[in-house]
Amino acid sequence: MTRVFLVEDHPLMRQGLVAALGQVPEIAILGEAESGEEALAALLPPEGETPPPAERTPDVVVMDIGLPGLSGIETTRRLKAARPDLRILMFTVHQLEGEIFGAFSSGADGYCLKDSELDSLILGIQAVALGSLYVDPRIAHLAIRRILSSPAPETETPLSARETEVLRLLAEGQSNRDIAVALGISVSTVKAHIQSILVKLSAATRADAAVKAFRKGWI
Numbered sequence: 001m002t003r004v005f006l007v008e009d010h011p012l013m014r015q016g017l018v019a020a021l022g023q024v025p026e027i028a029i030l031g032e033a034e035s036g037e038e039a040l041a042a043l044l045p046p047e048g049e050t051p052p053p054a055e056r057t058p059d060v061v062v063m064d065i066g067l068p069g070l071s072g073i074e075t076t077r078r079l080k081a082a083r084p085d086l087r088i089l090m091f092t093v094h095q096l097e098g099e100i101f102g103a104f105s106s107g108a109d110g111y112c113l114k115d116s117e118l119d120s121l122i123l124g125i126q127a128v129a130l131g132s133l134y135v136d137p138r139i140a141h142l143a144i145r146r147i148l149s150s151p152a153p154e155t156e157t158p159l160s161a162r163e164t165e166v167l168r169l170l171a172e173g174q175s176n177r178d179i180a181v182a183l184g185i186s187v188s189t190v191k192a193h194i195q196s197i198l199v200k201l202s203a204a205t206r207a208d209a210a211v212k213a214f215r216k217g218w219i
Helices: 011-021 036-043 072-082 097-105 118-129 137-148 161-171 176-183 187-200 206-216
Strands: 002-007 027-033 060-063 087-092 110-113
Touching (some): 002 011, 002 036, 002 118, 011 027, 027 036, 036 060, 060 072, 060 118, 072 087, 072 097, 097 110, 097 137, 176 187, 187 206
Parallel strands (some): 002 060, 060 087, 087 110
């Protein structure tokens, strides 16, 4: 069961998402917020308070970018700074390159467009819950264009050969378990490699590490 928290300022859209996702047996709606400020208050316990038990903690936050007040990108950045393990899927109408890369730079783990079929949203939720990256196929060309227009790649990488393999598979959307099977190593070893990658690249999230490595030409 994947526990989902919705952040959406339009009541009708939020109610529609609750109704639609509520029909999916593998998904449980844990809570909802209509602003970034409300989401932070709900998802980050006050300093000194004991965090809620795991069964009351969401696995995935479905986040709108165009929120009133605190934007979805800034809300994501603050959530990820406090809770790096929280998976965040952007769900928005925006297809501007700057906002897409701004979302991933803030720590988002996926990006799904609002005019997608429900199956695409469910796929995005399930993908990021498993530790994979998710990019709506209709905006994948923007990522490719950004990579092709990047400066000449830097040949020297701080990553080991095995870490580069792990990051390449991670960027392709593979889960920790898939990577472990592909490379013939344990899941715990995959996690250790990912932690090392994050440290070496000064990346807050897996998505951030993948974007940085793409820009450098390392993967």
